[in-house]
Amino acid sequence: MSYKNFPMVSRVIFGRGCFNQLNEILSPKRLNEKAPFIFLVDDVFRGKSSLTSRIPLSYDDIIMYVSAKEEPKTSQVDELVEHIILTTSERSSGIIGIGGGTILDLAKAVSIMLTNEGNTSDYQGWDLVKNAAIYHVGIPTISGTGAEVSRTTVLTGPKLKLGINSDFTPFDQVILDPELTKDVPKAQWFYTGMDCYIHCIESLNGTYLNAFSQSYGEQALDLCKEIFVDNKLSKKDAQDKLMMASWHGGMSIAYSQVGIAHAMSYGLSFLLGTKHGIGNCIVFDQLEEFYPEGVKLFKQMKKEHNIELPKGLCANLSDNEFDVMINVALSLEPLWENAIGKDWKKRITHGKLKALYQKM
Ligand code: NAD
Numbered sequence: 262m263s264y265k266n267f268p269m270v271s272r273v274i275f276g277r278g279c280f281n282q283l284n285e286i287l288s289p290k291r292l293n294e295k296a297p298f299i300f301l302v303d304d305v306f307r308g309k310s311s312l313t314s315r316i317p318l319s320y321d322d323i324i325m326y327v328s329a330k331e332e333p334k335t336s337q338v339d340e341l342v343e344h345i346i347l348t349t350s351e352r353s354s355g356i357i358g359i360g361g362g363t364i365l366d367l368a369k370a371v372s373i374m375l376t377n378e379g380n381t382s383d384y385q386g387w388d389l390v391k392n393a394a395i396y397h398v399g400i401p402t403i404s405g406t407g408a409e410v411s412r413t414t415v416l417t418g419p420k421l422k423l424g425i426n427s428d429f430t431p432f433d434q435v436i437l438d439p440e441l442t443k444d445v446p447k448a449q450w451f452y453t454g455m456d457c458y459i460h461c462i463e464s465l466n467g468t469y470l471n472a473f474s475q476s477y478g479e480q481a482l483d484l485c486k487e488i489f490v491d492n493k494l495s496k497k498d499a500q501d502k503l504m505m506a507s508w509h510g511g512m513s514i515a516y517s518q519v520g521i522a523h524a525m526s527y528g529l530s531f532l533l534g535t536k537h538g539i540g541n542c543i544v545f546d547q548l549e550e551f552y553p554e555g556v557k558l559f560k561q562m563k564k565e566h567n568i569e570l571p572k573g574l575c576a577n578l579s580d581n582e583f584d585v586m587i588n589v590a591l592s593l594e595p596l597w598e599n600a601i602g603k604d605w606k607k608r609i610t611h612g613k614l615k616a617l618y619q620k621m
């Protein structure tokens with residue numbers, strides 16, 4: 262047995278309003294006056310001066326607004342990197358991602374691809390990155406994915422939706438300011454929050470579970486219940502706690518694995534572009550057979566918060582399209598092995614997945 266020796270975020274600051282300390286955090290990391298910081302900012306903040314006016318720009322620093330409407334793509338990373346190389350005269354001092362999982366993943370990937378040759382899709386997989394990334398900072402503005410703490414950046418490439426999993430992927434610095442999440446729309450709050458809940462259920466019910474993962478997973482699950490089930494917290498406490506739930510959920514899967522909802526949601530996302538949070542919810546809603554208690558509580562939370570999930574996503578798909586989706590889902594072997602065990606292939610067949618997808 263060989264145990265994983267995994268890197269963590271080296272520095273983290275937490276607190277309402279700590280975003281205001283960005284300048285003092287970044288200044289010592291500036292390589293020189295010609296080496297800019299590049300801020301990748303979710304374009305939902307364009308024109309929102311309450312956030313943008315607090316981004317500390319000096320010298321040749323650049324803000325690049327990026328849309329989070331679609332899942333991040335390897336080709337998008339290639340374009341961002343090319344743009345940065347063409348518009349800067351020297352190696353950047355750092356990449357700072359400000360947004361949800363989409364922007365955080367793009368920031369991680371861009372920081373890797375600025376020091377590694379070739380195409381981003383060459384590095385989708387496990388431990389393929391050769392050179393250390395440039396200094397990168399993650400500032401989440403919505404809570405749940407755990408992307409702020411994870412060792413991966415999930416990207417849709419030409420062939421697969423697959424992460425760049427490497428020791429160089431985690432952020433060098435994370436800024437956890439729950440106040441930044443205050444304007445997240447209700448439905449999105451639920452979908453991304455449920456990503457965290459599903460991380461906990463999949464980790465805690467997986468065959469890869471160990472005391473390390475369990476300790477973080479149980480903590481995150483308790484926080485999710487306080488926020489989404491008990492419903493007694495003030496808005497501020499709920500924001501603070503969901504940010505920490507996301508962190509703990511990410512730590513839990515770092516040392517175990519996700520499961521069936523994620524495998525199948527990757528399939529939906531690859532074929533139909535369904536976004537991660539809502540896709541996980543749509544799949545998880547159909548997984549009573551695998552996660553009976555987790556799904557029961559999920560349905561209760563959905564009702565409590567008046568969330569209607571879209572229906573009929575797969576109603577008009579061709580056999581060929583089902584095949585594409587099912588093959589993407591089945592290719593994620595560690596997720597199935599975690600969920601079901603080493604002999605998962607006996608229970609999980611092409612036909613079984615088709616029947617499940619047909620319900621969505
Ligand atoms: P997101 O980044 O896709 O954003 C969802 C929506 O919320 C967007 O419309 C965005 O503009 C909006 N938004 C974000 N912050 C806001 C704010 N403060 N106010 C108003 N609107 C705001 O959402 P997400 O669920 O955080 O991220 C999903 C992505 O994360 C997927 O691409 C998924 O693959 C990835 N992911 C990565 C990991 C990882 O470990 N790297 C883990 C899970 C998910």
Ligand code: ZN
Binds near residue numbers: 523
């Ligand atoms: Zn997830």
